[in-house]
Amino acid sequence: MGGISFIRLLAGLILAAWAHAVFCADAPSAPERAAAEAHVLLLNSYGPGRVGIDSVTEAFVNRLHASGIPLEHIHVEYLHLNQPNADLVAQARRALLMAQYGGQRVDILLALQQPALNFAFDQLAELAPSAPLLTDSQPLSKQMAVNKRPIFHYPIVPDVGATVKEAMQLMPRTRRIVIPGGVSEADRAFQRQAEVDLAPWLRQLQVEFLQNMSWAEQMRYIANLTPDAVVVTGMFNRDRDGYTLPTIDAARDTMRAANVPVFSLFDTVVGEGAVGGAVRNLQQSGVELADHVMAILAGKQLAAAALTEVPAGPVQSMYDWRQLERWKIDPSLLPAASFVNRPPSLWQAYRGAMLGAIAIIALLAGLVLVLLSHWRRSA
Template identity: 30%
Template sequence: MVLLLLLAVLPLTAEARKSVLLVFDEDKEFPGLAVVNGSLREAFRSELGADVEFYSESMNLSQFPETGYDGVFYDHLRRKYAGTRLDLIVAVMGPSLDFLLRHGEALFPGIPIVFCGADLSDLEGKTLRANVTGALVKRTFAPTLDIALQLQPDIRSVFVVGGTSSFDRQMQSIARRDFKPFESRVVITYLTTLPMDDLLKAVSSLPPNSAVLYLTLFTDGGGLAFVPHEALSLITAAANAPVYVSLDQYVGRGAVGGHVYSLDAHGRHAAEVGLRILGGEAPETISVVEPADHRNVFDWRQLRRWGLDERRLPAGSIVSFRTPSAWDVYKWYVAGGATLLVVQSTLIIRLLASRAQRRRAQRSLAERLRFETLLSEVSAEFLTLPASAVDDRIERMLQRVVETLDFDRVALAERQGGTNTMHVTHSWTRAGVAPVPMVFEDEALPWLG
C-alpha cells in the first residue's frame, strides 16, 4: 500500500515543478546581464521556492558575429533540449527575442515566451505570436544630455561614445534621434568607429567645455570585443571631461551619472509577467508592458572631481558613493560624549556645592559648640570663685572669648543710671589692636534684639 502511494505521488511532484529557460544575447556573466539574471531568478524563487528549475543559454553574439552562427546555435538548442519539457522561455535582450521569433516554434512549439531588455525599435516590422509577451525597456538618452547641460551650462561640445556591434549601432540610432533637438545648442560628435587605443587618445584631449555621453561598446572599431562596463572604466579614466551614462550599472565606474534605467527592476517586471503565465494565465491575455524604471542617479565622487554643483541636480536625484565627513562618521560619538560630559559636570558641581554647604554647616556647628562649651566652663568657674578674684577671672574669661571666637577685642560695660553713657569695666584686646574706649554712648554700637 505504501509503495503504491509513493508511486502515485511522484508524478504529481514532478508535474508541479516548473522549468524555465533563460536565453541571453551575450555572456550572462556580463555585469548588466548578471543583474537581470539574478533579479529574474530571485523573483521566480520568491514565489515558487524550490519548485522551479532554471536552464540558461548565452548566444555570445559579440564573439561570434558570423552569418552562419544563427544555424549553429539553432542546432545546439535542438539537440540539447530535444527531451526536455519546458514551461516558459525568457528572452533577455532584443537579439534573443529575434532568434526565438525566427526559430521558437520549431525548437519549442507552443512554449510561452516572455521577453525583457528589448525596446520598441526591436519590435518594428515584427509580429508577436500569441504565446509571446513581455516587458519593454524605454531607452531614452535625451534626459541625460539635458541634465549634463544643467550641470555644465557652458558646454559647447558633446562627444557620444559607442561601439560597432549591432547592438551598439542600435543604441546609436536611438541616441541620434533623441539628440536632434540639441543640435542647435551644442556641437555633437559621434566617436563610434575608433579602435580602443585611438578612442582613448581622442577622449583624453577633448576641447574645453566638453562632455561625453557613453552608450555601449561591445565591439570597438578594430573588431575587438569588450564588456561595456569595462570599456567605460577605460574611457572615464582617460577622459579629460565628465562622462554621463543612461544605465544604472554604469554609475560607479567613473561616470558622473544621469537619467538611468534599473536593470534589476526591469528583470523583476519581466518575472512578474512570467509568473502570471506559470500561474495559469494565457500569454495572449497579458499585454506587453513598458514600466517606468528610470531614476536620476549620480556618483558623488565624480561630482566633486569635476567641480559640478550638486544643487543643480534635478529634484529627487539619488547621489551615491558619498564619502561621509568626519562629523557624519563620529557625530553620535561626539554627541554622546558631550552629553556624558554635561551630566558628569553637573554631578560634580552639585557634589562640590553639597560639600561646601556641609563644610559651612560643620563650621557653624563647631563654632556654636565651642561657644557653648566656653559658656559652660565660665559659668562653672564663677560658681566657686571668691569675690577678690572676680575681676582677674573676668579678664581671663574675656581673653578666652576673643581667642575662641577669633575676635579682635571684647569688653564688658555698664550704663550709668538714667543716661545713655556706657562705662567699660573690663576688656581684653589683641596686641596691635586699639582698645575699646572706656566711655561711649550706646547709640555708637549695634544692638541685637
C-alpha cells in the same frame, strides 16, 4: 438545552466560515499554482561575466525563486553571440538548444538584448511555439510579420534623453554630446533608441556618435575634447574592426580616457569614475522582469496585441560626489539625486566620540550639581 445547542451550532458555523475564508485568502489560485510550476527559459545574448547582464540575471533568478518557481525550472542560456563566427555556428547552437529543450516543457521565453531576440526569431521559432516571449529589445517589423507567439516588450533600455537633460542642468554651457559605441546588433539598437531620445536636443546640441571609428580611435578622440563637450557612456560590444569588449569595460576605458566629464546610463559604473546620470538600476530591472514573468504566467498580464508593452520602472538620478567635486559641479542643482562617495557629516564621522563626550559632560554636570547641593546643605 435547545438554546445551548443552537448557540453551539451557530458558533461552529461561524468558525467554519472563518476558517474557510482564511484558507481561501491564503491559498493560491489555480493560475498562481500553475505559474509556480512553470519552466522559464532566459536567453542572454553574450557570455557571463558582464556586470550589467549578471546583475539583471541574478536579480531575475532570485526573484522568480522567491516567487515560488523552483531553481530547477529556471533555465539560463548564454548564447555568446559576440564571438567570432557566431553566425556560422548559429545552426549548431539551434540544434543544441532544440535537443535540450525541444522535448521539455517551456512556458515562457525571455531574450535579453537584440542578438538574443534575433536568435529567438530566426532559430527558435519551433521551440514551444505557443509560449510567450518577453524581451527588452524592439522586434523588427519583418520578425513580427512571421511571428506566431505572444510578444511582450519590457524596455530596460537606458534613457539617454533624461541623462542629457540632467547634464544640461549641471553644465548649461555644454554644446556637444559625444557617445562612444560599437557596431554589433545590440550597439546599433542602442544607437537607434538614443537618436530618438536626443531628437529634441538637436537644435541646441551637437550629438556625435563614434561607432564608425575603431575603439582605439574613439579613446584618442575623447581624450582631446573641447571644454564645451561631455561624454555619455553608450553601449559597446564590438567595434568596426571586430574588437570586442563588455560594455562595463568599455565604460571604464571611456572614464579613464576622457578629458571632460563622463555621464553614465547604468548604475553599475557610478562610483568608478562617471559623474553619474539618470541611470537604470539593473538589479531593479531584474526584479521587474521576474514580476512581469509571474504576471504573464498567472494570466494577470494578457497579450493586448501582437506586441504588448509592459512598463519599466523610472530611471534614478544617481551621482558620484567625488566626481562632482573634481569637475566643480554643484550637487544642489539636482536636489532629488542620490549620491555615492559622499563625505560623512561630522555626526556620522565622529558619532562615537561625540556621544562619549556628551556622556562625560553629562556626568561632570551631575557631579557639579551634587557638590553644589552638598555645599548648600553644609552652609
